[in-house]
Amino acid sequence: MAFKDFMKRTVAVGIAAQLLVATQYGTMAQAQMISTDTAINGHVVDTSRAALLQELQRAEIRDELVRQGIDPAEVEARLSALSDAEIQQTLSQMEDGSSGAGIVGTLGAIFIILLITDILCLTRLFNFTRCVR
Numbered sequence: 001m002a003f004k005d006f007m008k009r010t011v012a013v014g015i016a017a018q019l020l021v022a023t024q025y026g027t028m029a030q031a032q033m034i035s036t037d038t039a040i041n042g043h044v045v046d047t048s049r050a051a052l053l054q055e056l057q058r059a060e061i062r063d064e065l066v067r068q069g070i071d072p073a074e075v076e077a078r079l080s081a082l083s084d085a086e087i088q089q090t091l092s093q094m095e096d097g098s099s100g101a102g103i104v105g106t107l108g109a110i111f112i113i114l115l116i117t118d119i120l121c122l123t124r125l126f127n128f129t130r131c132v133r
Contacts (some may be wrong), residue, residue, distance in 0.1 A: 045084045
């Protein structure tokens with residue numbers, strides 16, 4: 001009988017110890033101080049992501065996406081997968097209207113390409129260039 005009581009106490013103490021350890025690790029919280037900038041940036045990024053998704057809900061944008069053969073649901077999934085920096089870059093490009101190179105940039109690039117091909121004697125468009133040969 002003494003052995004049986006000893007085993008009951010041993011099992012009871014073992015289970016109590018396990019419960020104590022399990023509840024201690026479960027209730028431990030990790031707390032850190034965050035700066036105001038971090039908190040504000042997190043809110044700004046969330047708001048920016050919501051603004052992009054709201055723009056995607058506009059009928060004319062959805063119609064244009066469908067016209068180009070793009071699934072709006074796929075665009076939403078890709079927008080949700082963008083990093084915070086990519087969201088900010090996309091919004092700044094939308095605000096500036098600089099999503100592409102623009103007409104001046106495109107014409108400048110074409111002029112430089114044609115100038116280089118004239119200098120290399122591949123074309124003969126400009127009179128002020130000489131061949132390198």
